Amino acid sequence: MxxxxxxxxxxxxxxxxxxxxxxxxxxxxxxxxxxxxxxxxxxxxxxxxxxxxxxxxxxxxxxxxxxxxxxxxxxxxxxxxxxxxxxxxxxxxxxxxxxxxxxxxxxxxxxxxxxxxxxxxxxxxxxxxxxxxxxxxxxxxxxxxxxxxxxxxxxxxxxxxxxxxxxxxxxxxxxxxxxxxxxxxxxxNGGLPAPVSARVDEPERVHRRNTWYTEVSPRRILVRDEGLPTGRGDGFHAVFDRIGAATPSATGRYGHGAESAAWLGVLPWHREAVAARRLATLAACADSGARTTARDLPALAEAEAAPEGTAGLALHLALAYGLGAGHAEDRLAAVDALLVLAARRQLNPETLGGELGTLVGIGSVKGNRLTSALRSLAATGAYRTAWSVLRPVLPVVLAGEVPHRNAGELLGLAADCAERRRPAGDTVVGLDAVASAGGSSRRVREARRLRDALRPRQSGEPGEVVAVA
Structure with a gap:
């Protein structure tokens, strides 16, 4: 007592x-x-x-x-x-x-x-x-x-x-x-069924609050689900109606204010549904200057995952926004969450990298912030994971006649990871064209270094690990 x-x-x-x-x-x-x-x-x-x-x-x-x-x-x-x-x-x-x-x-x-x-x-x-x-x-x-x-x-x-x-x-x-x-x-019946969900591309919208103030809602990638069967019609107390309410649609932008830990306290077996309900709030840490909203990402990563197993799209998107957060503490929280998922073999680097590429392309995630986050990831020794996440992002920053801002930083980090892990057979769309271009900009220099790191090595070349009987 x-x-x-x-x-x-x-x-x-x-x-x-x-x-x-x-x-x-x-x-x-x-x-x-x-x-x-x-x-x-x-x-x-x-x-x-x-x-x-x-x-x-x-x-x-x-x-x-x-x-x-x-x-x-x-x-x-x-x-x-x-x-x-x-x-x-x-x-x-x-x-x-x-x-x-x-x-x-x-x-x-x-x-x-x-x-x-x-x-x-x-x-x-x-x-x-x-x-x-x-x-x-x-x-x-x-x-x-x-x-x-x-x-x-x-x-x-x-x-x-x-x-x-x-x-x-x-x-x-x-x-x-x-x-x-x-x-x-x-x-x-296996408990509460997972909701049917879909990826939603919400366009940028302008909200005119009055004659002198206009608010712009940035374009975002979110996950919409049809809701969970926790309403009165499903035999639940009325207070659970809002727990199961469908996530925001393309015409209704709002966050689910409580932190992920509070949501997981109610739905410990449905972290994907929780991540979907938190996405609009988590996105704000990347595109609207919000602070500390990503600090509970490790709680999502550590949650009981069954029956879902591998992390779903909503959680990968949550990580993507966290890695692109404007404040260092949020990015570090996202890195911690990524490491937890990787250790549990619940991370899909290609899915995460693909969503990051999309978010970088639409401007929701800034290249310098992503570089900072993935450099912190690589500093833990997770070069292979950092490379696997980076590779799908690179075609986005290599594309176009006008160089993408921060392309040199991202390519430099990719080259660092590739030189340490020698990912055999990996290719990057658009890399050869940039590496073969004239000039001495950092973008071109780092592209050449990455191209060389990805080139298959011949037997006996420096850098190859040779087994000794």
């Missing part, structure tokens, strides 16, 4: 919101579990923490809303009544989708505490991955059934979205009741 009280005290200084999804889930589940065992003892320990946050306390009691775990703490210390929880949450319509889900789940937990105590949250993850194992969820449901408790609607729905979709546990229907039957069907 002491550790829980310390975490609640720390959260009280952050708007009652623990830092990160794992901490939030740990604290909320801890409040529920300890209140079930000894609510009086927990209340005594938490009252000094609650009393110190007078302003937050008054705001919470005056205006119901999303204040992290505050409503659950207020329920423990008897500063909240069932009537308070029936008030509509002030400003709830302005929450992003993951925050709205969290707010409803906190209210359910608070209601359970006031009603005499639920033993645990069904949706509490087993570890940092955010996943719930089927056997653990089954045991929790058995406990609820033994105590004659009905699962909270949002808590159970969140548990379904987090449970490992393993059909071997489909006999969960033996539990009986609506929850048992629904879990059995969910596992037998």
């Amino acid at each position: 002491d550790e829980l009280v310390e975490e609640v005290a720390a959260a009280s200084n952050r708007g009652w919101t623990p830092a990160g999804v794992p901490a939030f889930e740990r604290v909320l589940d801890g409040l529920v579990r300890h209140a079930h065992r000894d609510r009086a003892g927990l209340a005594e320990a938490l009252r000094p923490v609650w009393a110190r946050q007078r302003l937050a306390r008054e705001r919470l009691l005056r205006h119901s809303g999303s204040w992290g775990v505050a409503e659950a703490v207020a329920a423990v210390v008897s500063e909240l009544s069932p009537r308070d929880l029936r008030k509509p949450a002030t400003g709830a319509g302005h929450y992003d989708a993951p925050t709205a889900v969290r707010a409803v789940r906190v209210r359910e937990a608070a209601a359970g505490i006031l009603a005499g105590g639920i033993p645990m949250l069904l949706a509490a993850p087993d570890g940092e991955s955010g996943v719930v194992e089927p056997d653990i969820l089954l045991e929790r449901l058995r406990t609820y059934r033994r105590l004659g408790l009905r699962p909270g609607a949002a808590d159970f729905d969140q548990a379904l979205l987090r449970v490992r979709p393993d059909a071997r546990w489909a006999p969960a229907g033996e539990l009986g009741g609506r929850a048992g039957r629904r879990l059995a069907a969910w596992l037998a």
Whole structure:
């Protein structure tokens, strides 16, 4: 209990919101579990923490809303009544989708505490991955059934979205009741199906806000999907409607404000759907000067990937925008994410390079920023990966009579990688024409160096590694 009280005290200084999804889930589940065992003892320990946050306390009691775990703490210390929880949450319509889900789940937990105590949250993850194992969820449901408790609607729905979709546990229907039957069907069908998605080329558009201010929305490559079946018609709590809402279409430019980690907290098995919902926001770090929006790319790369396996188009596009971000910290985050995917063998360098080539061609990604990011990648020793990503980009910067800006930098980095890895048989469209051109510009010099590095070596030439018996 002491550790829980310390975490609640720390959260009280952050708007009652623990830092990160794992901490939030740990604290909320801890409040529920300890209140079930000894609510009086927990209340005594938490009252000094609650009393110190007078302003937050008054705001919470005056205006119901999303204040992290505050409503659950207020329920423990008897500063909240069932009537308070029936008030509509002030400003709830302005929450992003993951925050709205969290707010409803906190209210359910608070209601359970006031009603005499639920033993645990069904949706509490087993570890940092955010996943719930089927056997653990089954045991929790058995406990609820033994105590004659009905699962909270949002808590159970969140548990379904987090449970490992393993059909071997489909006999969960033996539990009986609506929850048992629904879990059995969910596992037998492999969990939430991946949405149908498509690549969308959104043209540049001019928005005239008034007579003196015009805003230009740059051309972007995004991924549009048809949505996820998490609505009321699919048996879910109404708050999950927005989680499953279709991604922006070509006529509706908007981002999904919460960070990837918050989205993954709701949809840990669907990082591709999360990446699609974050793409418009991530693109802004490359074409609109936004900062820190790419810092959560490693969380996307590290997420549980099954059943999707290899990263999809949306995640590759997210990486592409991150590698072209305007700020170094965002580019480094993208490099970290790329390395994670490469280590897991979930990266498709040709797909990433192809999308980067498109983004460089339309001006969404600047060549100097991409060079900086891929040079950081190569500095880790990943020359082969850097080359594989660069090669599809090079025809774009080599094409045209007018030299592409930063072509020399990109060609120089490509030559560095090729000289170290000697990619046998690789060719680059347009390289010979530039390398054979007259002049001594950096573009021409680096093109010649790259051409020489790609030339097949004869036996015994310097640079060839010869096996010695």
